[in-house]
Amino acid sequence: MKSAYGDYFDGIRAMLPLLPGAVPFGMIAGAVAAEAGFGTAAGIGQSVVIYAGAAQLAATQLVAVAAPALIIVLTGLVVNLRFAMYSASLASHFTGLSLRHRALLAYLMTDQSYALTVARYGAAGSADSAAKARFYLGGAVAMWIVWLSATAAGFLLGSRVPPSWSLDFFVPLSFLALLVPGIRDRATAAAAATGAAVAVIAAGLVFNLGLFVAAACGIAAGYLVETRYAARGERK
Template sequence: MDDTSSSRVRFTRAGFFEGARVMVPMMPGMCLFGLAFGAAAAQKGFSALEAALSSGLIFAGLAQMIALEGWTTNWTVGGLFALALLTFTVNMRHLLMAASMRPWLGPLPPYKSYPTLFFLADNNWAATMRYYTQGGRDVGFFVGSGAFTWVMWTLSSVAGQVIGGGLPDPKAVAIDLVVPAFFIAMLVPNWRGRRELVGWGVAAVVSVGASFLVPGWWFIFIGALSGAIAGGFTDD
């Protein structure tokens, strides 16, 4: 992906490595997350290769963890459909995340822009949007941050599977706290003032309330949608 005809969009090696460098402080928490997934995968009977393929091809940590909770050796059509719907719901946020990058990636031809979205993850999206709002236009930053995250996520998942069988219940060593801590760490740098309290606050309150009222993982979708609507009215 070389320079395009648009002067606003470019891809450089320096941008690629800068994106990877920015991700380094986030890697300890993300690798713990990967270890937790690998360990859980081992307890579900996944081999190291299967854990690697899951993380390498799907590259969606939260959806992978949620899918593992419902994993079974005896699948039915209904069970597969429910799992697909669940993971789709959890990952719907990526539609909005990708859409938010259109003003930047839009000038690129589809055969260049769409493959780069494979590397879209929560942590590098947050860092990339901060980079963009500060005037950065090097697509290499996004690809580099995502590629580095992908490599570390896959390697840590395999390591977790290898260690996996010997880990106790994740809650016993507080690994279950890795996910919320990871997302909080990504949110903090994107705080832009008190106006954020409306959208973030509504999302938090509604999702917690929905988790007690609605079975399954629908509280994630309900909370996100509520926060987005509230934030949209606040912006207007």
């Protein structure tokens, strides 16, 4: 019988291939904060308080151009709206856990931890909530440590990383590594293709609304394809 520690280590092992992709992303977030004139406490501390890569980058850039506080907050909320969908999807896996425990899971949520948990346990899964939470925490804590270390390194290095390194290229590669294994049927393929197309078309929308619009359109496309083929199956 596997010990409780085995679940934590399983989560860490599953997350290991994705950790290198977070390093350049975190360094970029830290370097942008340094270039925006943040102090050490704010530049590095925002990774602890906010802990959301895309939202950190967007908020930091808005602070640098002296945007109104309301716009900065709303932009962060819009960029992170996808986590509300992630939370709804994972809620059934963590039933029975205390509010404090679920709050910790919510704080540590990333695209990677969500994708790995869903890939491991699917729609339901046979493990109990505590075992699922241990797997989730193993990977999520590993990502949290790497992200904080990377943003701190990026902040301290500042703009000394040569632009020719093109570190930002690793960011989409990291997301592609999460996306491709999740495309398993027509519905997920339709969701991915629609979301990608709309994201490109809507990239110029104000306040980064293109991300939310693309996510909503991708979900709608996947749902329509899934229900269409389900209806065909019922008629057979």
